[in-house]
Amino acid sequence: MAKLENLLNEADIQQVMKIFNTLTKKKEEFKPNNPDLIKMYVCGVTVYGNLHMGHIRTYIAYDMIRNYFIHFKNKKVLFVQNITDVGHIMGDADEGEDKIENKANIEKKHPMEIVDMYIQNMWQGLDALKCDRPNIAPRATGHIVEIIDAVTELIKKGYAYEINGDVYFDVSKFKEYGALSGNKIKELEAGARIEVNNRKRHPFDFALWKKAEQGHIMQWSSPWGKGYPGWHIECSVMSQKYLGLPFDIHGGARELAFPHHENEIAQTEALTGNKMVNYWVHTGLLMISGQKMAKSIGNFINVKEALKKHKANIIRFFILSNSYSAPIDLKPDSLESSKKALDRINNYIAKLQQEAKNEHYNDQLGERLNILKSKFEEAMDDDFNTPNAISYLFDFINYTNKALASNEASPKNAREIIAYLKKINKLFKAFKFASIRRITTAPEIERLIRERTEARKKGNWNKADNLRKELYSSGIELIDNKDGSTTIIKR
Numbered sequence: 001m002a003k004l005e006n007l008l009n010e011a012d013i014q015q016v017m018k019i020f021n022t023l024t025k026k027k028e029e030f031k032p033n034n035p036d037l038i039k040m041y042v043c044g045v046t047v048y049g050n051l052h053m054g055h056i057r058t059y060i061a062y063d064m065i066r067n068y069f070i071h072f073k074n075k076k077v078l079f080v081q082n083i084t085d086v087g088h089i090m091g092d093a094d095e096g097e098d099k100i101e102n103k104a105n106i107e108k109k110h111p112m113e114i115v116d117m118y119i120q121n122m123w124q125g126l127d128a129l130k131c132d133r134p135n136i137a138p139r140a141t142g143h144i145v146e147i148i149d150a151v152t153e154l155i156k157k158g159y160a161y162e163i164n165g166d167v168y169f170d171v172s173k174f175k176e177y178g179a180l181s182g183n184k185i186k187e188l189e190a191g192a193r194i195e196v197n198n199r200k201r202h203p204f205d206f207a208l209w210k211k212a213e214q215g216h217i218m219q220w221s222s223p224w225g226k227g228y229p230g231w232h233i234e235c236s237v238m239s240q241k242y243l244g245l246p247f248d249i250h251g252g253a254r255e256l257a258f259p260h261h262e263n264e265i266a267q268t269e270a271l272t273g274n275k276m277v278n279y280w281v282h283t284g285l286l287m288i289s290g291q292k293m294a295k296s297i298g299n300f301i302n303v304k305e306a307l308k309k310h311k312a313n314i315i316r317f318f319i320l321s322n323s324y325s326a327p328i329d330l331k332p333d334s335l336e337s338s339k340k341a342l343d344r345i346n347n348y349i350a351k352l353q354q355e356a357k358n359e360h361y362n363d364q365l366g367e368r369l370n371i372l373k374s375k376f377e378e379a380m381d382d383d384f385n386t387p388n389a390i391s392y393l394f395d396f397i398n399y400t401n402k403a404l405a406s407n408e409a410s411p412k413n414a415r416e417i418i419a420y421l422k423k424i425n426k427l428f429k430a431f432k433f434a435s436i437r438r439i440t441t442a443p444e445i446e447r448l449i450r451e452r453t454e455a456r457k458k459g460n461w462n463k464a465d466n467l468r469k470e471l472y473s474s475g476i477e478l479i480d481n482k483d484g485s486t487t488i489i490k491r
Contacts, residue, residue: 015377015378015381016029016381017029017030017073017381018030018381018382018383019249019279019281019383019384020281020325020383021278021279021280021281022180022257022280022281022282023179023180023277023279023280027382027383028279030279031278032075032248032278033246033247033248033278035075036075036076037075037076037077037078038069038075038076038077038078038248038249039077039078039080039243039244039247039248039249040062040065040066040077040078040079040080040247040248040249040250040251041080041081041082041235041238041239041242041243041247041249041250041251041277042058042059042062042079042080042081042134042250042251042252043081043082043235043251043252043253043256043260043261044081044082044083044084044137045083045084045118045122046084046085046088046099046100046231047083047084047085047100047114047115047118047119047122048088048099048100048102048103048114048115048118049103049118050118050121050125050302050303050304051118051121051122051124051125051126051302051303052293052300052301052302052303053286053293053300053301053302053303053306053315053330054253054285054286054292054293054300055122055125055303056125056126056129056286056303056306056315056319057253057283057284057285057286057293057319057328058251058252058253058283059081059126059129059131060129060131060315060316060319060320061283061319061320061324062079062251062283063130063131063132063429064320064324064384064386064427064428065249065251065281065324065384066079066132067132067426067427068380068384068427070426071423071426071427072377072380072423077135078135078136078242078243079132079134079135079136080134080135080136080137080138080238080239080242080243081134081136081137082137082138082139082140082234082235082238082239083119083122083137083138083139083140084140084231084234085100085112085115085119085139085140085141086098086100086111086140086141086218086228086229086234087140087210087228087229087230087231087234088100088231089207089210089230089231098111098216098218098228100114100115100218101216101217101218104217110217111217111218112218121304124304125303125304128303128307128312129303129307129312129315129316130312130313130316130429136242138238138241138242140229140234140238141218143234143237143238143241144220144229146237146241147209147229147233147234147237148209148220148222148223150208150233150236150237150267150271151167151208151209151222151229151233152223153271154169154208154267154270154271155167157270157271158170158173159173159174159267159270159271160208161201162209162224163199163200164199164211165211165224165225165226165227166199166207166209166210166211166224166227167207167208167209167224168199168200168201168205168206168207168208169205169206169207169208169263169266169267169270170201170202170205171185171202171204171205171206171266172185172201172202173270174266174269174270176265176266176269177262177266178262179265180257180258180261180262180265180280181257181258181259181261181262183258183262185202185204204259206230206232206259206263207230208229208230208232208233208267209222209224209227209228209229209230209233210227210228210229210230211224211225211226211227212225212226212227212228216228231260232259232260232263232264232267233267235260235264236264236267236268236271236276239264239268239276240268240272240276245268245272245274245275245276246274246275246276246277246278247276247277247278248277248278248279249277249278249279249280249281250264250276250277250279250280250281251281251282251283252282252283253282253283253285254282254283254284254285254325255285255292256282257280257282261280264276265277281325282325283324283325284322284323284324284325284326284327284328285327285328286327286328286330287327287328287329287330288301288329288330289329289330289331290329293330301330310335310339313342313428313429313430313431313432314335314338314339314342314430315335316428316429316430317338317341317342317428317430318334318335318337318338320386320390320427320428320430321338321341321386321387321390322386322387323383323384323385323386323387324384324386325383341390341394342430342431344394344397345393345397345430345431346431346432348397348400348401349418349421349431349432349433350432350434350469351401351404352400352404352409352414352417352418353414353418354472355404355407355409356404356409356410356411356413356414357407357409357410357411358407358408358409358410359410360410361410361412361413362403362408362409362410362413365400365403365408365409365413365417366413366416368396368399368400369396369413369416369417369420371396372392372393372395372396372420373420375389375392376389376392376393376424379391379392386427393424400417418433421433445471445476448467448470448471449471449476449478449486449488451463451467452464452467452468452471452478453486455467456480476488
């Protein structure tokens with residue numbers, strides 16, 4: 001990657017924003033329907049368990065994308081993230097028990113008690129990791145009437161059929177089925193691993209409405225008897241209701257491309273005759289030592305447990321240091337590496353606030369900042385390439401550190417740089433901009449020096465280092481000698 005040193009003479013060019021579209025399998029110029037309003041729908045959590053790091057990998061990515069539109073592109077964003085509180089069936093074949101009903105049976109609680117408990121857990125986790133809440137968070141159970149209407153219309157149009165209280169979508173009637181995921185029906189049949197349901201016309205027909213078995217608590221009256229909606233139709237109905245068609249971006253984890261998003265396209269476009277979404281944007285999975293993180297296989301880390309070990313800003317920086325669309329393999333030292341990188345940025349910010357004291361504005365440093373702005377946004381316009389954007393930031397930090405060491409940065413330079421770093425932080429939400437506290441009295445200085453000495457004796461190196469920085473900001477430099485003593489220099 002080119003360094004900033006090689007970019008000084010590059011002419012500014014108008015950036016074209018490109019996004020990788022899963023449907024077309026290529027990067028495309030991003031052209032929203034309304035140039036001032038971006039409409040986004042992201043598949044939300046099925047609320048039958050604690051929020052885990054696999055979820056967070058996805059929602060931090062979309063939080064970044066949303067905020068890039070808002071703070072760098074000056075767009076309004078209507079962001080819808082649903083809550084699946086019924087209809088998500090266990091297994092692969094639309095047969096079996098609803099995940100929430102299953103959890104309710106295990107915990108001997110009412111399904112809605114399970115739903116409310118895990119919705120609260122979800123918001124607590126998303127808030128702790130600084131993800132902005134959606135503009136609208138619709139629940140599937142609040143849209144049963146619209147879902148029944150949609151299923152009724154699909155039957156009328158010949159795309160769906162009812163058998164003994166179950167309603168299925170006939171995939172053979174939708175000729176474009178498989179375009180998103182690349183899974184063609186004949187290929188699916190050859191590699192089928194789902195049980196054959198003799199009630200279906202085709203093995204890969206999927207449920208729009210399920211008949212409620214005896215004892216199933218979550219059920220509603222419908223033209224086909226007591227039952228509940230299928231998982232896929234819920235998102236079709238809710239996204240269309242709140243965003244209209246076609247909306248700009250549909251997001252979710254890559255594992256949802258098939259069958260969930262494939263089925264959404266089929267039933268939505270069959271129902272309306274309109275294109276559903278302009279850009280399908282999928283996040284990569286979070287892996288643990290090469291294995292997918294998921295509640296369904298018991299391989300996951302709860303967000304609450306992760307936050308006991310690592311600060312939210314470190315988790316966010318770790319996730320956004322990787323491409324949103326690439327898989328991330330979480331290894332024991334991954335977050336420690338992110339912490340060190342983030343410490344470099346935060347130490348730089350503190351140093352900038354403390355050491356930029358030259359009375360003359362540094363024009364070259366101002367030009368470097370303009371180049372950083374150009375290159376950072378060029379990277380982000382290239383399918384939200386946060387790794388490249390961060391690389392440009394570190395190049396700039398390295399250059400500025402040299403200017404600080406040579407006393408070539410002014411307070412005005414520092415203010416301009418910090419203002420842009422605060423803008424960048426609207427995406428990362430990880431940097432620290434603590435105000436500098438000046439220590440002026442001799443007794444307070446002596447107390448802090450004693451505290452630092454005690455911290456060093458006890459091996460509390462983080463506390464000792466923080467106290468040294470605090471003293472340095474007030475003009476007291478501490479130099480630790482090889483014999484264990486400390487030299488105190490008033491700067």
